[in-house]
Amino acid sequence: MAVGSESVGASAGDVLVVGAGPTGLLLAGDLAASGVRCRVLERRSSELNLTRAFAVHARTLELLDMRGVAGDLVRTGERVSTVRFLGRARLRFGRLPGRFPFVLVTPQYETERVLEERALDGGVRIDRGCELVGLEQDEYGVEARVRGEDGAERTLRAGYLVGTDGARSTVRRLLNLPFPGRSVVRSVMLADVRLQEAPREVLTLGAVGDALAFLAPFGDGWYRVIAWNRWNQVPDGEPVSMDEIRDATRRSLGTDFGMHDPRWTSRFHSDERQVPRYRVGRVFLAGDAAHVHSPAGGQGMNLGLQDAANLGWKLAAELHRWAPPGLLDSYDEERRPVGRAVIVASGVMLRGALLEQRPLRVLRGFLARVATSVGPVERRLAGAVSGIDVAYPAPQGAHRLAGRRAPDVRLAGERGRLFEALRDGRFVLVVSANDPAVTYLATKRWADRVHCAVAGGATRTTVLVRPDGYVAWATDETVPDRRAAAIREALTRWCGAPTEFPQHERRA
Known part of the structure; x- marks a missing residue:
């Protein structure tokens, strides 16, 4: 087998990103906008019209606004200012500060589209059908051995490499990093279906102890349904039947909305895992490669995008040779605690939804209604789920604003905001x-x-x-x-x- 070698750029002062999902695309676009040459490697040869993430939260929309693409994405979806959960409990996002006091419901492929267009416009090269098979690093850079669709291997060298290649990350495996944690729910069924009867709300969620169902629209007549049945736990590779999905949906929501004509089905399990560190020398992990958690709260894609936003400018500063000491280390110091907090919070939400005994479910619903009826408590819950209230540690004696989200204040002159x-x-x-x-x-x-x-x-x-x-x-x-x-x-x-x-x- 032929093995060649090429450098990403004229020197090792560039970045390889492994994985062309939302996290990798935002990171690549940020690096390109900062004048850093970046190349993205993607194992998939083409983008499938499938998606798991639907919720784009307020803080993520603010990050996209800082990149000039939020307006394009908002036009593709539906704005949800109130989310109903656990019976009659409601979480209102309309009281959040800023220009995006809502959850945007739009398929993940729309988020990937606007981020890929931005990256390509900035000069990013995306190599699809290109699989990472080896990784070595020294004090000057990183060497990645990659295999193309034709089976030929070549070596790429860059200053840094970032693994944004998902929960089964090859980069994480090649670093020999552990991924400790556990599975929290197994045999979760997914399907894209048509409905004879549209749900009354944009996002529909029901949980009754032995079953759970969630429905969200693609916006083109198709719906994604996520369903789970406590009494039908089978391996991930087992086929999914519509009868299984209909049964779990009827148990959870009282109706299956006449779902029919599935175009795609799958089964998966949900884990809670996190790497012990997000940086190993010149290699970084972001998104699902660094952390996975329950889908409760819809924070997975959002968390990865916020990882990328934190890391991109720091890498650019280092490559432009003005980064102060310790700046790259601050990526792990700031983002790993945030990832851990999301793992814990989403796990609490999922376990609450899957309570089996009826008395506990009744108490759960009562407590949820009480909590979301108290303004300050509801605001804190919405701020945590949306990412608006995420803050980073500040030195002792620092100003009260240090480490917090900066509001989108009006500016004098042509800059506007x-x-x-x-x-x-x-x-x-x-x-x-x-x-x-x-x-x-x-x-x-x-x-x-x-x-x-x-x-x-x-x-x-x-x-x-x-x-x-x-x-x-x-x-x-x-x-x-x-x-x-x-x-x-x-x-x-x-x-x-x-x-x-x-x-x-x-x-x-």
Whole structure:
């Protein structure tokens, strides 16, 4: 078998992404937008018209808005501001802050479409039918041995490699990383069907202890049904019959809506697993390659996209040689706790839905109704599920905003909104008014990394926003000299050493 060798770019200063799902495509698009050459390897030779994820949550839509593609995606789906679950309990997303106070219901292939178009427009190369079969790394880069559809192997070299290749990740296996955890539910049935009677709500969920059913629309007349029967636990490879799905749906929802003409069926099991670390040298894991969890809450794809948004700008900073020490390590430090929290929360939701004894189910429904009827509790639940309230650790004594989601504030001038100003992949320094000293710092000394913007409303707080839309640093200092010194220190901490200018410019 012929084995060749080629470099991803002119040097090892580039990134290989293994897996062309939503996580890999968003990451590749971010790297390309930051001027990093990126190549995506995908084992599948073509994209099948199948999907598991339907829910795009508010924080994910904000991340897509920062990339200019949220509007396109929103037009493909239906907005759901209230989700009914566990009988009469309802979780309202309409009270969330921002421009997307809803869950967008749209097939995963639509999310992949807008992300792939963005990546390709940025110059990303996607190699389909290309399987990773070997992986080695040294202190200078990573070598990936890949096999094409013709059986020929070749070696690609890059500065870094990111595995976004799903729950059965080849990258994770080649790193010899454990994937500890357990299965929480087995023999879950999937099918795409037609319905004679449309459900009253966009998302339909029912659980009665020994059965569960969930229905969501593709938007083209087809529905995805997910069903489970406690008394029919068979291996994943066993065929799925419509009688099985109808029976579980009738038990859970009281009707099967006249489902018919399945175009696709499958069976799977749901695990709770997480790798012990998201980084091994120059190789990173993101999305399902790093963590898997119960489908309850619809957070799987969203969690992976947020992994990618966190990692992309940090890799770009490292490759452009301005990353401060420890920046790449902060990917694991920030994202692994978030992944763990989702595993725990989604597991609690699933176990609650599958309670077998009727008295416990009645108590479950009562507690859920009470919790979602208390405004602050409901807001916290919606903030957790939507990702809006995700925050990262901040140093002791940091400003109260540090590590939190930055709101999409209005800006003075042509930038319009903060999320629009973030679209070029730089930090944004939001100041309260035009200040020549501050503007010089941001537009001259750190111009390749920072954009300076003036807040559109009255505020005394100066905020440095990371490229992923989280607050890196903030201050309420108003004394000009002190504020300028604090900003200089923050820019050095987060954006590396300033750009040096020729001697005659420094004198000026």
